[in-house]
Amino acid sequence: MIYADHAATTALSPKARDAMQPFLEDAYGNPSTLYSLAREPRRAVLHSREIIAAAIHANPNEVYFTSGGTEADNWAIKGTAFRYSMGKEIITDAIEHHAVLNSCAALSRIGYKTTILPVDSNGIVSSDSIKTAISQNTAIASIMLANNEIGTIEPIQVLTDIAHQAGAIFHTDAVQAIGHIPVNVNELQVDMLSASAHKFNGPKGVGFLYVRSGIALLPLLDGGGQEHGMRGGTENVAGIVGMATALQEHIEHIERDAAYLQNLSSRLITQLKQHELDFLINGSNQRIPGSLSLSFKGADGEMLLHRLDLMGTAIATGSACNSKETELSHVIQAIQVPQKYANGTIRITFGIDNTVEDADTIAEQIARILYR
Ligand code: PLP
Numbered sequence: 048m049i050y051a052d053h054a055a056t057t058a059l060s061p062k063a064r065d066a067m068q069p070f071l072e073d074a075y076g077n078p079s080t081l082y083s084l085a086r087e088p089r090r091a092v093l094h095s096r097e098i099i100a101a102a103i104h105a106n107p108n109e110v111y112f113t114s115g116g117t118e119a120d121n122w123a124i125k126g127t128a129f130r131y132s133m134g135k136e137i138i139t140d141a142i143e144h145h146a147v148l149n150s151c152a153a154l155s156r157i158g159y160k161t162t163i164l165p166v167d168s169n170g171i172v173s174s175d176s177i178k179t180a181i182s183q184n185t186a187i188a189s190i191m192l193a194n195n196e197i198g199t200i201e202p203i204q205v206l207t208d209i210a211h212q213a214g215a216i217f218h219t220d221a222v223q224a225i226g227h228i229p230v231n232v233n234e235l236q237v238d239m240l241s242a243s244a245h246k247f248n249g250p251k252g253v254g255f256l257y258v259r260s261g262i263a264l265l266p267l268l269d270g271g272g273q274e275h276g277m278r279g280g281t282e283n284v285a286g287i288v289g290m291a292t293a294l295q296e297h298i299e300h301i302e303r304d305a306a307y308l309q310n311l312s313s314r315l316i317t318q319l320k321q322h323e324l325d326f327l328i329n330g331s332n333q334r335i336p337g338s339l340s341l342s343f344k345g346a347d348g349e350m351l352l353h354r355l356d357l358m359g360t361a362i363a364t365g366s367a368c369n370s371k372e373t374e375l376s377h378v379i380q381a382i383q384v385p386q387k388y389a390n391g392t393i394r395i396t397f398g399i400d401n402t403v404e405d406a407d408t409i410a411e412q413i414a415r416i417l418y419r
Contacts, residue, residue, distance in 0.1 A: 056251065060292070098291040111275075113255055120189075136159065138187070241254065326391075362394060
């Protein structure tokens with residue numbers, strides 16, 4: 048089988064699995080308790096927080112563990128909105144993940160005004176559009192670092208600057224970026240940033256929210272005093288340890304892996320061109336390495352997915368998180384892929400276990416399906 052859907056999820060790294068093992072077995076103590084059985088898990092959570100903070104150039108007390116990217120996005124947006132009375136404004140854009148879009152929609156239903164910025168044909172949010180939309184009344188702007196369908200990397204630094212000039216908080220969903228491109232919260236100047244472990248070979252159901260110190264955020268999950276009283280709930284110790292181990296592993300090889308993945312993408316494109324297929328490459332040139340959204344003229348993306356599946360290759364059409372929908376994804380609609388191509392959109396996202404042969408095979412399989 049060829050797995051080429053790494054933007055949907057990734058396999059657990061053996062190193063992360065080994066690091067998690069003790070906390071699934073003997074070291075099962077609750078980190079909040081006072082006896083010695085808790086010492087090891089407590090230390091492991093502390094150490095993991097340090098590793099993660101170092102990976103994004105933050106301080107450990109600015110990292111809060113969550114159940115994944117969805118919770119981190121919900122928390123950043125709703126936890127900011129909860130600080131204000133109704134009538135404040137939120138800014139986001141048309142190609143965000145539904146964790147962001149639906150958090151904004153939920154707040155709109157109780158009186159917040161949400162402005163959804165358009166994107167250009169590459170999926171870029173322009174500085175002009177945010178300048179026009181932002182006001183003193185804007186509580187938060189949430190723009191993703193990298194898109195999960197087309198891989199486009201947004202010009203976050205420029206956008207953050209504009210948000211700060213208007214006095215707004217800036218959050219970025221970095222779920223697709225962390226572990227794949229260098230992320231430095233100080234260079235980006237973001238106030239909050241979401242991440243999810245299963246996108247970088249960590250376990251599922253764990254992630255984190257970076258919150259710059261001094262940013263006033265209210266809890267989303269009220270409960271015990273965990274996470275400095277900001278996120279109630281007994282810590283997912285094994286998950287947190289697995290996430291830190293996997294992230295550290297990714298960061299160590301980030302440049303080498305990026306070059307390797309970039310090469311696989313280029314190889315696939317070259318091969319598809321050699322097969323003389325008519326297709327568009329979606330997204331900007333500044334993309335997550337190994338991430339390709341392709342629209343084949345006159346084709347049906349869902350048919351391609353199923354035929355490739357029968358041939359042993361796993362890819363996506365639209366977004367994995369809404370793969371039950373048969374309509375064009377909101378991202379493909381927002382970047383206005385020409386009608387003759389839009390229905391034939393598939394997403395191929397390589398990982399470091401993929402080979403050049405995989406890229407060649409996928410190109411050949413697509414050609415076979417489309418020529419038939
Ligand atoms: N944000 C983006 C950009 C994503 O791609 C995803 C998952 O696909 C999420 C958020 C949600 O993350 P999680 O699966 O950890 O809830």
